[in-house]
Amino acid sequence: MADELITISRDGTEIGKFLESDLMMLIEQKKVLPTDHYWKEGMAEWGLVSQFIALRKEAARQVKAAADAEAARLKKEEAATRLKKEAEEIERARKAEAEIADAVKARVERQTFTCNCCRWRFLKPKNPNDNFTGGVVLCFLGAALMFIPVLGPIIGSVVIIWGSLTVLVSGLYPPHCPSCRSTNFSRQEGSDKRLFPD
């Protein structure tokens, strides 16, 4: 706002020219009265100083309203930015969590077998071949039991039969799913290739 020179008159007599910026102070000090008249360049006729006061107050009110609106807008914008940032952080945390879960799942899948028939997941297929050594040991144990008097030959022969059957059966079945005995199972590494073809 340009600081214009304002002419003040009282009862038809000019009492002075003041800068617009000084005028409000002079009004407060009662050196210029609301009943005085004022005129500045561009005005068609003289106006009452009370009108000047009202105009100044209205202008000040408008400036303040504009400033308040701007402050409110900034505050709203700030809140929106903060909310957006928080949402992004939550999303980042969620993604990291999902990545960890995926990594754990992938590792579990790499370490386990999955049956292609019953979808059972197991660490190790059941392998009857593992019983071979046990069967042989049982046979020797049975032979040793034979030397015990009276009951020895009976218990010994039962143990030898048990051991022999274990040895025989160990060669009958290939490794299989512990749940459904299917031999169709695989490790989950993108390949459906059977580990032990039958």
Ligand SMILES: [Zn+2]
């Ligand atoms: Zn199975």
